[in-house]
Amino acid sequence: MQRRQFLRQAGATLAVASTAGLAACASQPVAPVPRSRSASLAPIRASVDRITGVYVCTRPFRAAGPRIELEKRGNKIVVHNYGHGGSGWSLSWGSGALALQMVQGTGARELGVIGCGAIGLTTALLAQRAGLQVRIYAKALPPDVFSMRASGLWTPDSRICDAAHAPALADRWETMTRLSYARYQSLLGLAGTPIEWIDGYSLSDAPFGKFHGEVPDEPEYGDFSDRVRDLTPRPVELAPGEHPFPEPYVRRYTTLMFNISSYANYLMSEFLAAGGKIQVREFSHADELQGLPEHTLVNATGYGARALFNDDSVIPVRGQTARLIPQPEVTYGLRARDFSVVPRSDGIMVQVIGDTGNYNNPDITPHREASEAAVRELAGLVAQMKRD
Numbered sequence: 001m002q003r004r005q006f007l008r009q010a011g012a013t014l015a016v017a018s019t020a021g022l023a024a025c026a027s028q029p030v031a032p033v034p035r036s037r038s039a040s041l042a043p044i045r046a047s048v049d050r051i052t053g054v055y056v057c058t059r060p061f062r063a064a065g066p067r068i069e070l071e072k073r074g075n076k077i078v079v080h081n082y083g084h085g086g087s088g089w090s091l092s093w094g095s096g097a098l099a100l101q102m103v104q105g106t107g108a109r110e111l112g113v114i115g116c117g118a119i120g121l122t123t124a125l126l127a128q129r130a131g132l133q134v135r136i137y138a139k140a141l142p143p144d145v146f147s148m149r150a151s152g153l154w155t156p157d158s159r160i161c162d163a164a165h166a167p168a169l170a171d172r173w174e175t176m177t178r179l180s181y182a183r184y185q186s187l188l189g190l191a192g193t194p195i196e197w198i199d200g201y202s203l204s205d206a207p208f209g210k211f212h213g214e215v216p217d218e219p220e221y222g223d224f225s226d227r228v229r230d231l232t233p234r235p236v237e238l239a240p241g242e243h244p245f246p247e248p249y250v251r252r253y254t255t256l257m258f259n260i261s262s263y264a265n266y267l268m269s270e271f272l273a274a275g276g277k278i279q280v281r282e283f284s285h286a287d288e289l290q291g292l293p294e295h296t297l298v299n300a301t302g303y304g305a306r307a308l309f310n311d312d313s314v315i316p317v318r319g320q321t322a323r324l325i326p327q328p329e330v331t332y333g334l335r336a337r338d339f340s341v342v343p344r345s346d347g348i349m350v351q352v353i354g355d356t357g358n359y360n361n362p363d364i365t366p367h368r369e370a371s372e373a374a375v376r377e378l379a380g381l382v383a384q385m386k387r388d
């Protein structure tokens with residue numbers, strides 16, 4: 001609302017300025033209209049007493065990329081759909097579409113989906129829309145699944161494979177990315193704003209190079225950004241007078257954001273409204289799947305696939321976020337060296353980034369002191385932001 005107000009005000013200011021400019025232009029040179037530095041950037045109230053929760057989850061990383069593959073197991077057909085690293089929300093629709101193609105190849109009319117995170121829910125919805133009857137089986141449902149702990153940005157190639165496997169994954173990745181992107185455009189403008197476009201600012205004390213947030217004790221990851229350059233606007237470098245930040249190098253980016261609480265609620269509601277069934281159930285061994293009534297199953301258990309299917313190729317990459325009390329007036333994201341900020345409607349997410357010790361680390365105990373340090377650093381930045 002405040003953002004709209006600002007845009008209206010900005011529009012009015014520009015209109016006034018240009019009328020004045022027209023009147024003046026016959027007699028004198030027109031001075032450039034000064035660009036507001038910070039009018040749209042409401043200050044984030046960053047203080048540790050506004051932290052409402054600290055959350056940890058393990059990205060289900062596979063060096064070769066997600067496993068989307070059909071396997072015959074006993075009397076069942078299992079279509080695997082897991083291992084999406086730091087890109088599960090972003091790739092979910094495209095990955096689900098590939099899994100669904102395999103399901104449809106079996107001629108199944110009834111489908112069991114194991115897992116109710118980003119991947120399970122979207123695959124289940126796609127299957128319903130293709131006319132299948134779907135039942136989800138999961139040991140936990142939103143909000144108690146790892147997917148709910150993600151930061152919520154369009155990051156389709158975040159920790160999605162390692163550099164060595166990138167060439168083999170590239171075409172499939174691009175297909176998934178483009179399918180997902182198209183689907184997300186159809187989810188804009190819905191009640192509760194599950195999906196929206198936001199602007200954000202990358203801040204740096206050195207010129208931007210080809211740095212992608214590498215972490216010293218993690219592998220070199222696949223980088224596919226060049227393949228989908230046409231999908232999102234290019235980042236814009238801002239001159240010092242065009243932004244309120246103390247850092248000398250600032251880039252504005254524009255990206256999709258997932259308001260995960262509202263988005264997961266949308267996915268669950270759509271699934272149930274279309275007659276979907278959900279059974280809360282934990283499987284301790286893959287053989288237990290043989291007893292399910294559906295002949296065809298999708299395995300969307302994320303990191304859980306490592307234990308359930310004995311798949312050691314799924315590596316946990318730990319990540320931690322803190323959530324601050326929501327501020328609807330804060331509509332921009334930030335990316336600094338040690339933290340990033342995502343201005344979601346269910347809370348301002350402050351993610352610790354660039355830290356070591358996360359690769360192959362299954363420990364989901366929150367380290368509150370690390371999140372408090374990130375929030376304090378953010379507070380320091382806010383205090384230095386120039387105000388008009």
Ligand SMILES: Cc1cc2nc3c(=O)[nH]c(=O)nc-3n(C[C@H](O)[C@H](O)[C@H](O)COP(=O)(O)OP(=O)(O)OC[C@H]3O[C@@H](n4cnc5c(N)ncnc54)[C@H](O)[C@@H]3O)c2cc1C
Pocket residue numbers: 056057058059060082083084085086087088089090091114115116117118119120137138139140141145146147148149150151152153154155156281282283284300301302303304305308317318319320321351
């Ligand atoms: C800090 C952090 C930030 C992230 N930010 C982003 C982001 O901004 N954008 C993005 O696209 N991605 C992001 N990700 C990655 C994203 O969160 C994951 O890729 C995604 O959540 C994986 O979804 P999933 O459905 O495969 O797994 P999950 O959400 O873990 O769901 C698995 C489901 O399977 C069920 N299950 C598991 N084992 C069993 C079992 N044995 N029996 C029965 N049920 C079982 C679970 O209960 C759950 O329902 C982030 C990850 C982290 C850690």
